[in-house]
Amino acid sequence: MNASVAALRIAIVGNPNSGKTALFNQLTGTRQKVANYAGVTIERKEGFYTAPSGQSVRVLDLPGAYSLASASPDEAITRDVCYGRYPGEAVPDLIVCVADATNLRLHLRFVLELKALGRPIVLALNMMDAAERRGIRIDTALLQRRLGMPVVETVAVRRGGIAALVEELDRELPSPAPASGEARDLHAEVRALLDAAVSAPRRTAAADDAIDRIVLHPVLGLAVLAVVMFLIFQAVFSWATPLQDAIDAAIAALGAGVGNLLPDGALRSLLVDGVFAGLGAVLVFLPQILILFLFILALEESGYLPRAAFLLDRMMLAAGLTGRSFIPLLSSFACAIPGIMATRSIQDPRDRTTTILVAPLMTCSARLPVYTLLIAAFIPARTVAGVFNLQGIVLFTLYVAGIVSALAVAWVAKRLDKDKSEHALLMELPSYRIPHPRDIAIGLWERAMIFLKRVGGIILALTVLLWFLSSFPAPPPGATEPAIDYSLAGRIGHLLQYVFTPLGFNWQICIALVPGLAAREVAVSSLATVYALSGNENGLPAIVAAQWSLATALALLVWYVYAPMCISTLATIRRETNSWRYVWITAGYLFGLAYLASLLTYQFARAFS
Amino acid sequence: MKAYAIVQAFAIASIVAWSAWYAARRLLPTVSRRAQAGVASWFERPGHAAWLRRLGHSMQPVQASSGGCGTSGCSTCGACAPAAAVEAQPLVFKPRTKS
Numbered sequence: 001m002n003a004s005v006a007a008l009r010i011a012i013v014g015n016p017n018s019g020k021t022a023l024f025n026q027l028t029g030t031r032q033k034v035a036n037y038a039g040v041t042i043e044r045k046e047g048f049y050t051a052p053s054g055q056s057v058r059v060l061d062l063p064g065a066y067s068l069a070s071a072s073p074d075e076a077i078t079r080d081v082c083y084g085r086y087p088g089e090a091v092p093d094l095i096v097c098v099a100d101a102t103n104l105r106l107h108l109r110f111v112l113e114l115k116a117l118g119r120p121i122v123l124a125l126n127m128m129d130a131a132e133r134r135g136i137r138i139d140t141a142l143l144q145r146r147l148g149m150p151v152v153e154t155v156a157v158r159r160g161g162i163a164a165l166v167e168e169l170d171r172e173l174p175s176p177a178p179a180s181g182e183a184r185d186l187h188a189e190v191r192a193l194l195d196a197a198v199s200a201p202r203r204t205a206a207a208d209d210a211i212d213r214i215v216l217h218p219v220l221g222l223a224v225l226a227v228v229m230f231l232i233f234q235a236v237f238s239w240a241t242p243l244q245d246a247i248d249a250a251i252a253a254l255g256a257g258v259g260n261l262l263p264d265g266a267l268r269s270l271l272v273d274g275v276f277a278g279l280g281a282v283l284v285f286l287p288q289i290l291i292l293f294l295f296i297l298a299l300e301e302s303g304y305l306p307r308a309a310f311l312l313d314r315m316m317l318a319a320g321l322t323g324r325s326f327i328p329l330l331s332s333f334a335c336a337i338p339g340i341m342a343t344r345s346i347q348d349p350r351d352r353t354t355t356i357l358v359a360p361l362m363t364c365s366a367r368l369p370v371y372t373l374l375i376a377a378f379i380p381a382r383t384v385a386g387v388f389n390l391q392g393i394v395l396f397t398l399y400v401a402g403i404v405s406a407l408a409v410a411w412v413a414k415r416l417d418k419d420k421s422e423h424a425l426l427m428e429l430p431s432y433r434i435p436h437p438r439d440i441a442i443g444l445w446e447r448a449m450i451f452l453k454r455v456g457g458i459i460l461a462l463t464v465l466l467w468f469l470s471s472f473p474a475p476p477p478g479a480t481e482p483a484i485d486y487s488l489a490g491r492i493g494h495l496l497q498y499v500f501t502p503l504g505f506n507w508q509i510c511i512a513l514v515p516g517l518a519a520r521e522v523a524v525s526s527l528a529t530v531y532a533l534s535g536n537e538n539g540l541p542a543i544v545a546a547q548w549s550l551a552t553a554l555a556l557l558v559w560y561v562y563a564p565m566c567i568s569t570l571a572t573i574r575r576e577t578n579s580w581r582y583v584w585i586t587a588g589y590l591f592g593l594a595y596l597a598s599l600l601t602y603q604f605a606r607a608f609s
Numbered sequence: 610m611k612a613y614a615i616v617q618a619f620a621i622a623s624i625v626a627w628s629a630w631y632a633a634r635r636l637l638p639t640v641s642r643r644a645q646a647g648v649a650s651w652f653e654r655p656g657h658a659a660w661l662r663r664l665g666h667s668m669q670p671v672q673a674s675s676g677g678c679g680t681s682g683c684s685t686c687g688a689c690a691p692a693a694a695v696e697a698q699p700l701v702f703k704p705r706t707k708s
Contacts, residue, residue, distance in 0.1 A: 267617040270624065458635050464628035468621075518636055567636050 007048070007056040009090060010169065011081055013114065014098035015107045016064030017430050019126040021045075022156035023098055024061035027166070031442060032061065034157075035300035042074040042344045044081065044089075051170040060092065063345075066106075068113050073344040082117060094173055095121045096165070101131035101138060101153070102205075102431060104198055108190045111147065116184075120173045121149045124165055128153040130431060136200040143197040148177045157436065208431055215304065221311045228304075232295040233399065234392035236288050237372075237381075243287035248539070251280035266471065273532035274467030278525035279455055281540050285369040285521075289451055290444055292365065296333065297443040301435035305330060306427055319407035320414025322346065323427060325355040329406065332362035334447075336569045340576055354413050356576060357586055358406040360569055361562065363399045365451075366520040370560045371398055373524055377545040378553045401561050409589070454519065462515045463525045470511070470533050484533045493530075503559070503595070504552035504602040508534070513559075518567055520560065551605035555598040562594035642670045 012020045021034045021041050028047025033040055045061040062081055063074035070079045077086065084091030097114050099107035104125075114121055125131075125138060144151040152168050155161030215221050255276030262268040299305055309326030316323055324346045332339030339359045346352040363371075372395070379391045469489035476486065484490045492514070493507035500510050508530045516523030528540045536543050544553070574583050633641040645668060652665025 263613070265614075265617055266621055270621060458632065461628040461631040461635070464624055465632060468625045468628075518632070 007058040008051075008094065008169075009058050009060070009092045010094050010096055011060045011062055011092035012096045012098060013062050013078055013082060013110075014064060015066055015100065015103075015110055015428075017428065018064065018098045018100045018107060019154075019156040020064065020098045021061055023096075023124065023126065023154065023162060023165070024059060026156055026159075026162045027057075027059055031446065034439070035305075042342055044077055044086075051166065053170050055170065057169065060089075066110060068110075068117075072347040075345075082114065082119075091119070093120065094169070095119055096124055096169070097121055098124045098126050098154075098156075101125045101128050102134060102136060104138070105190065105194060105203070106428070108193055109186050112184075112186050112189055115147065115149065115177050118176050118178055120176045122165070122168055122174060123147065123149055123151045124154045124156075124162075125151060126154045126156050129155045129158065129161075130433075134200070134202075134205050136198065139197040143193065146193055146196060150174050157439075205431055208429075211432055212307070212429070215307050216310060218311075221307070225308055225311060228299070229399070230396055232292065233396040234389050235295070236291050236368075236395060237375075237389050237392040239291055240287040244284045247284045247286065248280070251276060251283060252539075255280065269471065269533070270464070270467055274463055274529050275460065277532040277540075278463035278467070278529040279460060281373075281528035282369055282455055282459055282521045282525045285372055285524075286448065286451055288372055289365050289368055290448060292368065293334070293444060293447045294440065297440050298435045301433060301439060303430040303432045306429050310427060310429065315407070316410075318411075320354060320410040320417075321358070321407070322348070322351045322355075325351065328355050329359060329362050332359040332364060335364050335366070336360045336362065336566075337572045340569070340572045343576070350417060350419060353577065353582065354410050356573055356582065357413060357589075358409050360586060360590060361402050361406040361409065363402045363561070364520070366566070367560050367563070369521045369524045370516075371395055371557065373527075373541060374544070374553045374557050377541040377548075378550055398557060398561060401558075405561065405593070409593075454521070458519050459522050459525055462518055462522045463529060466511070466515055466522075466526050467529050467533070470530055482534045484530065489530070502602070503598040504549065504555045504606070505559075506548070506552070509552075509556060516563070520563060520566060523560075549606070549609070551602050551609060554605050555602035558601040559594050559598040562590055562597055645670045 012024055014020050017040075019034075021032050024030065024045065024047060025032055025034065028049050030045075030047050032045055041061060041063045043063065047059045047061070049057050049059065051057055060081065062078040065075040065078040067075075068079050068082060070076045080086040081089055081092065082095065095114055095117075097111050099111060111121075111123055123143075125140065125143075128138075131138065138153075140151050140153060150168055152165045154165050215224050255272055258276065259268060259272040262271065305327070309323045312326060313323030316325060321329075325343075327345070328339045328342035330339075331342045336359050339362065340356050343352045343355045343359070346355060375391050375394050379394050382390050384390050384393060466489060469492075470484050470487045472487060474486070475481070475483045479486060485494075489511050490507070493511035496510035496513070497505070497507045500513075505513075508527060511530050512523040512526035515526050524540070527544070531540065531543045538546075570583050570587060573586055574580060577583075630641075633644075649665045649668035649670070652668065653662050654665075657665075
């Protein structure tokens with residue numbers, strides 16, 4: 001392989017959750033997302049590395065596929081690249097097929113399918129460490145002879161675990177097996193291969209079976225799931241406070257320092273009332289977001305999430321969704337955009353559409369600053385039943401409200417659809433793994449960078465624009481009201497108030513709702529800027545606690561459960577459905593639900609308070 | 610004090626202009642790219658000064674390097690496609706066979 005001048009094109013393929021992306025990351029030094037469930041990669045990814053011989057290698061990481069007779073859009077990418085039919089993508093020089101050594105019964109079938117293509121293939125037997133722990137013995141030399149392709153043992157999640165593969169890829173291209181178009185009994189061939197080259201004491205891991213007896217139990221399993229989710233939201237409030245206070249104090253000191261350096265004027269106002277007040281109000285939520293993702297990343301690595309999908313399948317089916325919707329909906333807890341893109345793993349177009357429509361109802365991390373601001377301001381931090389944090393319970397309830405609403409909307413969509421047929425869930429349950437602290441740390445670092453980039457990018461830009469609109473035009477001579485009342489943003493806020501007064505929203509909230517459509521956290525920075533320009537010196541939680549009624553706070557919380565989604569989400573829906581119709585349907589129903597639910601909440605809360 | 614007022618006005622104008630440009634690029638990528646191309650083409654018109662035409666040429670927007678994911682609000686979800694990918698996965702409805 002070291003003779004050619006042009007970059008060698010390698011495609012990494014294999015069954016879902018066989019460790020393709022972990023191997024891709026090791027080869028190319030990238031940090032693409034990996035997790036312990038099927039369907040993490042839904043788009044091809046490209047990377048480069050230089051082999052020890054100096055050969056430049058271009059590596060394509062492809063979505064997992066069980067077969068080349070694909071049905072879902074993500075599997076179709078893998079199929080088309082392997083056949084050389086993918087637009088703008090030449091057929092790969094070499095296919096690296098990754099197979100889970102602990103589950104060869106399933107994975108070898110796809111290897112045989114690929115072999116029939118008649119292209120050079122190297123088989124990477126991944127997760128060899130797990131196979132050894134389970135007493136699985138594989139005669140690699142015999143398997144290599146029987147398959148007629150190089151077979152290399154790898155542990156893609158361990159540093160140095162793919163040295164043998166790198167060495168193999170630096171040799172001459174293996175000669176391909178002749179292409180075969182005839183129908184074959186692949187299952188029989190797999191059985192013969194396993195009988196000859198593999199010995200395993202049992203088909204599944206004993207520890208997995210023991211844990212699954214509890215977590216997959218119809219009653220106990222649901223109880224475990226509820227407890228896990230509940231504990232996560234308790235931790236979000238209980239652990240974050242000291243860090244939040246430290247960030248808050250640092251930003252306040254920095255803002256005061258900059259304010260003291262500059263003379264009174266518009267520039268000082270921009271920096272103190274706009275940048276420091278606005279961005280500071282959002283930045284303090286970084287610890288809570290990281291704590292939430294600490295749990296999500298640990299669950300992703302552990303292999304528990306597909307079990308949760310399995311448990312919830314019956315409920316999701318009754319609501320008109322499918323168990324396959326679980327992973328896309330779970331991804332939407334980080335952001336609706338990857339969640340909507342992850343629906344490509346759903347084969348049925350109607351199931352996929354419904355999942356796309358309800359994905360924005362999952363509580364994305366951008367809502368967390370709004371929730372925690374209002375909860376901290378209005379819900380006392382007291383203990384319930386001697387153990388539970390009341391604020392954590394309220395946050396948990398808001399997340400549950402989003403999930404229940406998504407199920408309800410899916411149920412209505414199912415009622416409206418003439419096609420009532422249901423699809424059974426067929427999902428691979430991976431082996432449990434103890435989450436690797438380094439991977440979790442990298443995941444948290446990346447989440448922190450994403451958040452900080454948003455704060456320093458779009459949130460900063462919108463906060464500055466809002467400050468500008470809230471400061472100009474200047475008040476006329478002899479004006480008696482605060483300057484912001486005469487500004488463009490103030491006038492827009494007062495105008496919007498006619499629509500939102502029944503919901504209990506004041507004009508300051510109305511102003512914040514508009515930039516909140518671009519990124520929900522901006523609602524918090526906007527409120528901070530608007531109140532700072534109105535002459536309020538206290539922190540935002542103290543201001544809203546003093547100036548808003550409980551009914552208004554509850555109505556705003558409910559508004560953000562349904563909040564008409566951000567513009568980026570709408571753009572993604574347009575791209576994924578290739579239709580404006582679904583964009584309007586999503587925006588319309590979310591706005592309608594948000595308005596109606598907030599209206600009811602405000603009116604009931606006012607009546608009973 | 611007058612000098613400070615000029616510096617202040619210039620600083621605020623620059624920061625607000627950058628913010629407007631950044632927000633437009635992030636939230637309305639296609640529209641902002643078209644607008645940029647329009648302005649650049651106008652600068653590049655024959656008859657304009659050479660330096661203006663060079664400026665217009667350098668202002669021409671480059672092709673979007675990602676399939677739209679990098680321009681979205683979520684920043685880096687890790688699900689982005691490489692440069693020339695055909696990213697759209699339109700839904701195609703077919704009659705479902707009754708089993």
